[in-house]
Amino acid sequence: MKLVTAIIKPFKLDDVRESLSEIGVQGITVTEVKGFGRQKGHTELYRGAEYVVDFLPKVKLEVAISDALLDQTLEAISKAANTGKIGDGKIFVSDLSQIIRIRTGESGDEAI
Amino acid sequence: MENQIFELQYAMDTFYFLICGALVMWMAAGFAMLEAGLVRAKNTTEILTKNVALFAIACTMYLIVGYQLMYGGGLFLSGVTTVAQMDDAAIAQVLADSAEAGFDGDSVYSGASDFFFQVVFVATAMSIVSGAVAERMKLWAFLIFAIFMTGVIYPMEGGWTWGGNSVFGLFELSYSDYAGSGIVHLAGATAALAGVMLLGPRKGKYGKDGSIKPIPGANLPLATLGTFILWMGWFGFNGGSTLKLGGIGVANEVANVFLNTNAAAAGGLIAAMIVARIMFGKTDLTMCLNGALAGLVAITAEPADPSPLLATIIGAIGGVIVVFSIVTLDKLKIDDPVGAISVHGVVGLFGIFAVLFSDPDATFGGQLVGALVIFVWVFVASLIVWGALKAIMGLRVPEELEDEGLDLADCGMEAYPEFVTAK
Numbered sequence: 300m301k302l303v304t305a306i307i308k309p310f311k312l313d314d315v316r317e318s319l320s321e322i323g324v325q326g327i328t329v330t331e332v333k334g335f336g337r338q339k340g341h342t343e344l345y346r347g348a349e350y351v352v353d354f355l356p357k358v359k360l361e362v363a364i365s366d367a368l369l370d371q372t373l374e375a376i377s378k379a380a381n382t383g384k385i386g387d388g389k390i391f392v393s394d395l396s397q398i399i400r401i402r403t404g405e406s407g408d409e410a411i
Numbered sequence: 412m413e414n415q416i417f418e419l420q421y422a423m424d425t426f427y428f429l430i431c432g433a434l435v436m437w438m439a440a441g442f443a444m445l446e447a448g449l450v451r452a453k454n455t456t457e458i459l460t461k462n463v464a465l466f467a468i469a470c471t472m473y474l475i476v477g478y479q480l481m482y483g484g485g486l487f488l489s490g491v492t493t494v495a496q497m498d499d500a501a502i503a504q505v506l507a508d509s510a511e512a513g514f515d516g517d518s519v520y521s522g523a524s525d526f527f528f529q530v531v532f533v534a535t536a537m538s539i540v541s542g543a544v545a546e547r548m549k550l551w552a553f554l555i556f557a558i559f560m561t562g563v564i565y566p567m568e569g570g571w572t573w574g575g576n577s578v579f580g581l582f583e584l585s586y587s588d589y590a591g592s593g594i595v596h597l598a599g600a601t602a603a604l605a606g607v608m609l610l611g612p613r614k615g616k617y618g619k620d621g622s623i624k625p626i627p628g629a630n631l632p633l634a635t636l637g638t639f640i641l642w643m644g645w646f647g648f649n650g651g652s653t654l655k656l657g658g659i660g661v662a663n664e665v666a667n668v669f670l671n672t673n674a675a676a677a678g679g680l681i682a683a684m685i686v687a688r689i690m691f692g693k694t695d696l697t698m699c700l701n702g703a704l705a706g707l708v709a710i711t712a713e714p715a716d717p718s719p720l721l722a723t724i725i726g727a728i729g730g731v732i733v734v735f736s737i738v739t740l741d742k743l744k745i746d747d748p749v750g751a752i753s754v755h756g757v758v759g760l761f762g763i764f765a766v767l768f769s770d771p772d773a774t775f776g777g778q779l780v781g782a783l784v785i786f787v788w789v790f791v792a793s794l795i796v797w798g799a800l801k802a803i804m805g806l807r808v809p810e811e812l813e814d815e816g817l818d819l820a821d822c823g824m825e826a827y828p829e830f831v832t833a834k
Contacts, residue, residue, distance in 0.1 A: 344691045345625035346698065346750075347738045 300395040300408065301369050302361060306334060306388040307380040309358045318379040319362065322371045325411075330359045338386035357388065363398055365408050417509035420657035421519055427656040427665075428524040434647025435531035439466045441640030442538040446545060447826075448634025449697065449749045451626065453816025454546045455826035461541045461550060465557045469534035472562035477533060478526055480566035481574045491522040518655035528651055532595055533561050533569075535648070539599030542749035544606050546626075547613050547813050550821040552800045556793075560602055564792045568785050569594055578784060586781025587773040590652035592712035592762030593782055598789045600756025604745070605793035610806050612746030614813050623741050626748070631696055638700040642676050645707045649714040668714045672707065675714070675726030679706020682730030690734065698734055701750045705733035705758040712762040716769035725765045729758045 307315060312329065319327065333354035340353035364372050373390060381387055400410040443462035447455050478484040484491055492501060509519045537560050544553060570576040572594050577583045588594050616624055628634055649672045655661045683702020687695045706726025710717070717725060736753035747753065763782045766773045800806060807813070812820035819825065 343625075344693055344695065345627045346695060346741075347691055348623040348625040348741065350625045 300363060300365060300398060300411065302363055302393045302395045303369070303372055303376070304391040304393070305360050305362075305376050305380065306332070306357050306390075307360065307376070308382065308386060308388060309356055311380045311382070312358050312360075314379040315360065315376055318375040319372065322368065322375050324362055324364060324368065324372060324375075326362070328361045330361075332357050332359045336386070336389065355386065363395055363411055365411055413510070414506050416514070417506055417519075420514070421505060421509065421521075423657040424518040424520040424655050425524045428520060428528040428651060428654075431647035431651025432524070432528040432531050434644050435528070435535060435651065436644075438531075438535055438641050438644030438648065439538060441637045441642075441644055442535075442541070443637065444633045444640060445637030445700070446542045446749055448630040448632065448637060449542070449628035450545050451816070452629040452827055453818055453825075455629065455818060456822045456824050457550060457817035457820075458541060458545050459826070460822055461545075461553055462538065464554055465537045465541060465561075466534045468554060468557045469537050469561040470530050472558055473530045473533045473566070474526075476562050477566040478529065480563065481570040482525075482529070483574075484522070484526060488526060491526055493523075515658055515660065518657065532591060532648070533565055536565050536591075536595045536599040536602075537561050539596065539751050539755045540603040540606060542751040543600075543603035543747045544610055545748045546817065547807055548606070548610055549804070549806060549808055550817070552804060552806050555800060556602075556606070556796055559796045560793070564602065564789055564796075565598060567792075568598060568788050571784060572781065584781050584784060585774065585777040586784075587766050587770055587777065588712045588763065588781065589714055589766075590649045590711045592708055592759045592765075593785050596708045596711065596755040597759035597763065597782065598785055600752045600754075600759055601786050601789040602793040603747075604752050604756060605790050606797050606806075607745055607747060607752070609794070609797045609801055612744060613748070614810060616746050617744050628697065628748075634697065634700055638703055642673075642703060642707065645672055645676070645711075648672075649711055653715065664715050670719055671710055671714045671717055671722035674719050674722040675706040675710035675729070676703045677706070678723035678726030679703050679709065679730035679733070682706075682727035683734050684730075686731050686734045690738075697750075698737070701733050701737065701754050702730035704754045705729035708755055708758045709762045709765055711759075713766040713768075713770050713773075718769075721769060725762075725768065728765070729761060732758050732761055 316327065334357050335353055335355055338355065340351055340355065342349055342351055362372065376390055397406065398410040399406050439462065443459055446458045446462065450458050474488055476486055478488060479486045505519055512519060537557050541553065571578045571584055572586055572588060613626060616626060618624060646669050649668050650665055653661060653665045653668055656665055680699050680703035683705065684694060684699045687698035706729045709725050709729030710722055714722070733750065733753050736757040737750045740747055740753060745752065760782060763778050766778060767775060797806065808817060808820050
């Protein structure tokens with residue numbers, strides 16, 4: 300089982316969600332985050348004083364999937380979240396050692 | 412027949428005071444929302460508490476002693492006619508007073524409505540202070556200052572101006588201020604300035620290298636809502652200051668006051684918006700909001716006499732002044748999170764002299780002396796009270812608490828709580 304974490308541009312969330320549902324991924328968790336990679340921040344002005352905003356709004360999604368679905372998941376997210384411009388984001392894959400469904404107590408692949 | 416008309420005039424003028432007083436009370440909501448929108452989330456509950464509490468303190472202190480100091484209305488309003496006291500003899504006296512004044516003379520109206528209209532002005536003056544000292548002053552230091560400001564400091568200078576009292580029995584003022592650019596706005600800003608000078612800026616606001624760090628407000632929708640609420644309430648603030656409605660000439664005056672008040676706000680906003688756009692390259696909403704308020708303050712000393720065009724221009728000058736003032740105060744390291752000292756003080760001072768553009772009876776000397784008396788009295792008296800508070804209990808919250816936010820430090824309550832669990 301794998302945990303796929305993706306940082307994407309916020310306006311791409313709906314596209315990514317749709318394309319994940321098309322390949323059969325059933326659940327995702329979404330958090331609003333701020334961050335930067337190689338995309339620089341920008342300067343803003345407040346009542347005449349300048350300040351730099353380094354951290355840009357992004358969305359973090361986390362999806363737990365079975366090993367078999369990994370390649371399709373990576374492709375689905377990459378395609379849907381891509382704009383071709385700096386700041387599109389990154390995907391991180393980590394191994395999941397255990398999953399439990401709280402309502403029924405199922406574990407492992409059945410709990411996905 | 413004549414008596415019936417007098418009764419109607421009494422009722423209309425009383426009613427007018429009550430409605431205008433209610434509109435000015437609504438400005439308290441405007442100040443609360445404006446300030447809540449321009450401070451950080453962690454300090455929101457505290458500034459809201461300051462705003463509601465100062466309003467209540469102002470109403471109570473003015474009732475106890477302020478009104479007596481300013482107009483001789485009696486301690487605890489003993490001089491105001493109660494319902495039980497309005498007997499046939501009292502009514503006959505009102506009719507006699509009305510007959511003596513005549514239809515076009517000074518209005519005769521309920522004493523209670525006069526107090527009601529006046530007390531909300533006290534609250535407005537005090538409310539100006541809360542924004543300037545936001546995000547780092549101890550709540551109770553502020554509230555105790557409010558007791559003195561609304562019970563003594565404001566009523567004294569109000570007495571010398573609107574009350575017609577001589578200044579400490581020494582000399583009379585010939586100062587013209589229709590609704591209070593000086594008496595209310597400059598006074599409030601002066602008390603704020605004294606406080607801010609003893610309080611110091613917010614932590615991290617000014618760098619050692621002279622840089623100015625912006626501390627953006629948390630909720631611009633609230634700030635905008637607050638500005639519009641103040642704009643609407645100001646119709647009562649300036650409109651009610653005509654002090655009479657029942658009569659053709661005076662009703663026309665009231666209509667012009669409303670019109671000019673609105674025009675000045677619009678002029679102020681447009682001017683500030685353009686100046687900010689030129690100076691900063693972007694259109695700063697907070698400057699637009701301060702510009703509208705500056706326009707309102709600028710016209711407040713004389714909203715009746717100017718033509719609509721002149722009122723717009725007076726407002727626009729206020730809007731230009733306020734942008735430069737805000738930037739300059741920051742350069743002087745006077746930290747004012749909402750621009751209160753600029754909007755109400757610097758532009759309030761301009762408003763005092765703007766009277767000369769349209770009122771043929773006002774004199775430069777009279778306005779200058781009035782402005783100086785108000786400024787010196789309020790500044791010195793405020794400095795004494797703030798100074799005493801600083802020595803006795805301290806004005807500032809400790810640094811770690813300022814970091815954590817005053818909502819937790821002073822109020823024990825977050826404005827936007829998340830992840831709370833019961834014990």
